Amino acid sequence: MVDKERLDILLQEVIQEARALKIPVSSTIEKNVIVNGRPKKRFGCCRKSRNGFEIEVSRFLLDEAGCSEKIVKGVLAHEVLHTCRDCYEHGMLWKSYAGQMNKAYGYQIKRVNSFAEMGMAGREEKLAESRHIRYIIQCKKCGRQYPRQRFTCVMQKIDAYRCQCGGKLEVFRISDS
Structure with missing residues (x-):
């Protein structure tokens, strides 16, 4: 488990790693990482602020027993790359920088990671149990499931x-029993 103090140190390490690869990360990244307890599925976030960029991680990432420092650094690296010019989205330049970081430091930075890839295999099931799931969107090819509480416009045009x-x-509609 990573504590708040260690989190800020890991952020500085990630910034230095990116700069060592000549990746032009912003010089206006806030030094303190924000820990947010609200998100349930998002690992991290990069926000533009008045003074530059704020990096945020979700509390569950830090509380998860199987979540290593390497995984936390990967999340921080993902967000730090968003501070590069023309990288606020997950475009080709962002993907190029992510590939460089992955190759040099063994991260698994990509646009979206699953809970299983992040060492939290049981988290998706726990989330589903805590909500009243009425619908499941399922892939016909790989079988991946996306639980949903309510019927949405996406499901109308699936x-x-x-x-x-x-x-x-x-x-699929799940019975209410």
């Missing part, structure tokens, strides 16, 4: 969407 693997999606 044929217009694809899974991350490229497979078609289908919606």
Whole structure:
């Protein structure tokens, strides 16, 4: 488990690693990482502020027993790369920088990571249990499931969407019993 003090040190280490690779991260990144207890599925966030950029991580990432410093540094690196010019989104330049960091330091930085990839295999099931899931969107190709509490406009036009693997999606209603 990583504490708040260690988190700020890890941020500085990640910034130095990026700069060692000549990745032009912003010089206006706040020195203290914000720990947010509200997010349930997002690992981190980079926000533009009046003075530069704020890096945030979700509390569950720090509280998770199986979450190593390496994983936390990967999340911090993902967010730090958003501070580079033309990298606030996950475009080609951002992906290029992520690839450099992955190759040099063994991170697994990508646009989206699953709980299993982050060493938190049981978290998605715990989340589903804590909510009243009424619908499941499931990929016909890989079988990945996306639990949902309510019927949304996405489900009305499910044929217009694809899974991350490229497979078609289908919606199932779970009984209320």
